[in-house]
Amino acid sequence: MSSPSPWNAETAAVLIAEHRALPGALLPMLHALQEEFGYIDQAAVPLLADALNLSRAEIHGVITFYHDFRREPRGRHVVKLCRAESCQSMGADRLVAHAKGRLGVDFHHTTKDGRFTLEQVFCLGNCALSPAVMIDGELHGRVDEAGFDRLLQETGKSK
Amino acid sequence: MSVFRIFVPCDASALSMGAERVAEAVAGLAKARKAEIALVRNGSRGLFWLEPMVEVETPEGRIAFGPVTPQAVGEIFDAAMAPNRAHPLYLGPTEEIPYLKRQQRLTFARCGIVDPLSLEDYRAHGGYRGLERALGMDGAAIVEEVTQSGLRGRGGAGFPTGIKWQTVLKTTAAQKYIVCNADEGDSGTFADRMLMEGDPFVLIEGMTIAGIAVGATEGYVYIRSEYPHAYRQMQRAVGIAREAGHLGPNLLDSGKTFELHIRLGAGAYICGEETSLLESLEGKRGMIRYKPPLPAISGLFGKPTVINNVVSLASVPIILDKGAAHYRDFGMGRSRGTLPIQLAGNVKRGGLIETAFGLTLRQLIEDFGGGTATGRPLRAVQVGGPLGAYFPASLLDLPLDYEAFAAEKGMVGHGGVVVFDDTVDLARQARFAMEFCAIESCGKCTPCRIGSIRGVEVIDRIIADQERDKNLLLLDDLCTTMLDGSLCALGGLTPLPVQSALKHFPQDFDRPAGRIAAE
Numbered sequence: 001m002s003s004p005s006p007w008n009a010e011t012a013a014v015l016i017a018e019h020r021a022l023p024g025a026l027l028p029m030l031h032a033l034q035e036e037f038g039y040i041d042q043a044a045v046p047l048l049a050d051a052l053n054l055s056r057a058e059i060h061g062v063i064t065f066y067h068d069f070r071r072e073p074r075g076r077h078v079v080k081l082c083r084a085e086s087c088q089s090m091g092a093d094r095l096v097a098h099a100k101g102r103l104g105v106d107f108h109h110t111t112k113d114g115r116f117t118l119e120q121v122f123c124l125g126n127c128a129l130s131p132a133v134m135i136d137g138e139l140h141g142r143v144d145e146a147g148f149d150r151l152l153q154e155t156g157k158s159k
Numbered sequence: 160m161s162v163f164r165i166f167v168p169c170d171a172s173a174l175s176m177g178a179e180r181v182a183e184a185v186a187g188l189a190k191a192r193k194a195e196i197a198l199v200r201n202g203s204r205g206l207f208w209l210e211p212m213v214e215v216e217t218p219e220g221r222i223a224f225g226p227v228t229p230q231a232v233g234e235i236f237d238a239a240m241a242p243n244r245a246h247p248l249y250l251g252p253t254e255e256i257p258y259l260k261r262q263q264r265l266t267f268a269r270c271g272i273v274d275p276l277s278l279e280d281y282r283a284h285g286g287y288r289g290l291e292r293a294l295g296m297d298g299a300a301i302v303e304e305v306t307q308s309g310l311r312g313r314g315g316a317g318f319p320t321g322i323k324w325q326t327v328l329k330t331t332a333a334q335k336y337i338v339c340n341a342d343e344g345d346s347g348t349f350a351d352r353m354l355m356e357g358d359p360f361v362l363i364e365g366m367t368i369a370g371i372a373v374g375a376t377e378g379y380v381y382i383r384s385e386y387p388h389a390y391r392q393m394q395r396a397v398g399i400a401r402e403a404g405h406l407g408p409n410l411l412d413s414g415k416t417f418e419l420h421i422r423l424g425a426g427a428y429i430c431g432e433e434t435s436l437l438e439s440l441e442g443k444r445g446m447i448r449y450k451p452p453l454p455a456i457s458g459l460f461g462k463p464t465v466i467n468n469v470v471s472l473a474s475v476p477i478i479l480d481k482g483a484a485h486y487r488d489f490g491m492g493r494s495r496g497t498l499p500i501q502l503a504g505n506v507k508r509g510g511l512i513e514t515a516f517g518l519t520l521r522q523l524i525e526d527f528g529g530g531t532a533t534g535r536p537l538r539a540v541q542v543g544g545p546l547g548a549y550f551p552a553s554l555l556d557l558p559l560d561y562e563a564f565a566a567e568k569g570m571v572g573h574g575g576v577v578v579f580d581d582t583v584d585l586a587r588q589a590r591f592a593m594e595f596c597a598i599e600s601c602g603k604c605t606p607c608r609i610g611s612i613r614g615v616e617v618i619d620r621i622i623a624d625q626e627r628d629k630n631l632l633l634l635d636d637l638c639t640t641m642l643d644g645s646l647c648a649l650g651g652l653t654p655l656p657v658q659s660a661l662k663h664f665p666q667d668f669d670r671p672a673g674r675i676a677a678e
Contacts, residue, residue, distance in 0.1 A: 126172050132175065
């Protein structure tokens with residue numbers, strides 16, 4: 001996962017146009033925008049509404065419905081902790097408390113230095129190797145507190 | 160010197176234990192020793208505690224090592240060449256590993272064996288025989304074959320697949336769709352992910368057969384965004400199949416058309432509910448729809464739609480290839496065929512176990528799983544995801560069968576089994592069930608949207624010993640309201656884990672306040 005580029009209306013318009021012909025195009029458009037900018041800027045809403053002949057309220061409704069779509073810029077790295085039952089059975093609650101303490105932020109927040117955004121997720125499909133963590137799209141299994149710290153360190157090094 | 164094929168899985172779970180670095184080490188070793196090694200990135204065999212599990216092809220068949228570290232790759236290579244193969248990580252011939260040997264793999268027959276992106280490999284292992292047979296049949300005969308197999312939806316509801324298809328076949332429309340529900344959101348499940356990563360063509364073939372059977376020319380696979388590896392793999396596989404003329408117009412020179420699109424979800428558990436998924440595919444909020452009309456009559460974009468889970472669709476090729484009777488001969492009672500069980504949570508040997516219906520939880524957890532990972536006594540098992548019941552150790556002799564589970568007020572669901580040791584607090588698990596429902600509710604109906612929030616509050620009061628008896632009654636009442644009054648399974652089944660926890664573990668709701676740390 002590369003660092004997102006700053007919001008740019010022209011790039012956004014190109015991305016929206018690229019997906020315009022798809023049936024049910026809004027989710028693919030939102031994914032493309034978030035991939036590029038790391039979040040969905042408020043300024044994208046009228047562009048999307050215009051392209052799809054929908055109201056701004058409808059676009060807003062969709063963005064806010066899905067847990068994936070962020071409305072604020074993210075940090076350079078996204079750390080997702082699984083909180084679902086399988087991971088709970090292997091100490092996910094402890095790991096969550098540890099991670100929050102380590103990063104000094106709650107879920108859906110970004111560290112002050114802009115390096116890490118912490119997210120909760122319900123199941124990463126790695127349930128035979130719980131607890132699971134995903135960092136920048138890379139999956140990790142059997143992550144204990146010390147393992148989490150190591151992962152953060154490695155991620156920090158990779159910039 | 161002959162070329163050795165070395166298999167290092169590209170499955171997301173294997174990668175989560177360092178398979179990528181192992182693959183790099185194998186490639187590096189091949190270069191350093193000028194050995195002729197063909198590195199194959201297979202799917203996982205589903206023996207996850209052994210990942211990364213590396214296999215080497217020898218004249219006597221494939222042999223396995225695991226869990227392999229990058230440092231051990233050189234030694235393993237030497238051991239594989241040596242006559243006695245002595246190495247602490249040596250597991251023997253792969254097929255002889257008891258965990259695998261005791262399974263009956265039909266749907267997962269190729270997973271972990273083939274190169275997932277090689278059509279030649281897929282065909283060499285029986286791939287596309289089902290479609291080729293289907294192309295010589297009319298739609299009604301294909302549907303009949305699926306009906307006769309007894310296949311029931313493996314997504315969780317267990318609805319007979321053939322009956323769904325029959326409805327779509329009968330409905331006339333200019334356009335029909337096949338939709339694959341790959342929004343595998345249940346905790347404790349990963350069968351869909353493994354198949355999409357390890358044998359994507361089987362899903363493509365199954366969907367193509369479905370399309371030909373009911374007269375649908377377009378299909379969508381809706382994959383949850385938590386599965387980026389599966390998403391990329393499916394995209395590649397569809398590209399390869401299209402390029403080779405296995406998808407698109409006049410596929411396999413049959414004169415038939417079937418086009419397939421891969422779409423990504425956006426982190427909403429509710430989109431695993433079929434009508435909510437259809438809304439999401441249409442680019443809307445994933446709000447569930449009232450039924451009727453059934454999706455089979457008015458589904459995606461208002462057109463007749465077959466919507467099935469990954470495992471259901473991936474079971475179709477073998478049914479068409481070997482015939483309905485072959486598949487139906489596995490299983491018990493009205494649960495026919497095999498069930499890919501996913502053994503997860505606090506268990507020593509978690510993984511994918513595909514076997515005929517009827518295996519008991521005890522056989523599964525003790526014989527396959529080897530007990531808890533922590534070594535502590537088992538206290539509870541949750542089967543069927545976050546909406547499934549919690550069972551106590553005394554019910555471990557329950558066979559995995561749709562009807563047997565329903566009789567105990569539980570469900571097999573998508574086949575996920577999550578094991579908990581004796582540190583689990585079932586009052587907290589019950590609270591979590593309500594919390595999860597509150598987070599993931601689409602908000603359309605009141606029992607689910609509001610009921611789940613009130614459920615958290617009531618359980619909090621029970622835990623805190625505030626008017627406990629009164630609140631237990633209230634919780635019971637609330638569960639009944641959610642069960643009877645919710646529009647879909649999310650609100651309607653959230654009472655299952657709650658009430659099973661209350662029934663089987665009442666002592667957890669009857670502790671002095673303060674014993675449980677508030678959160």
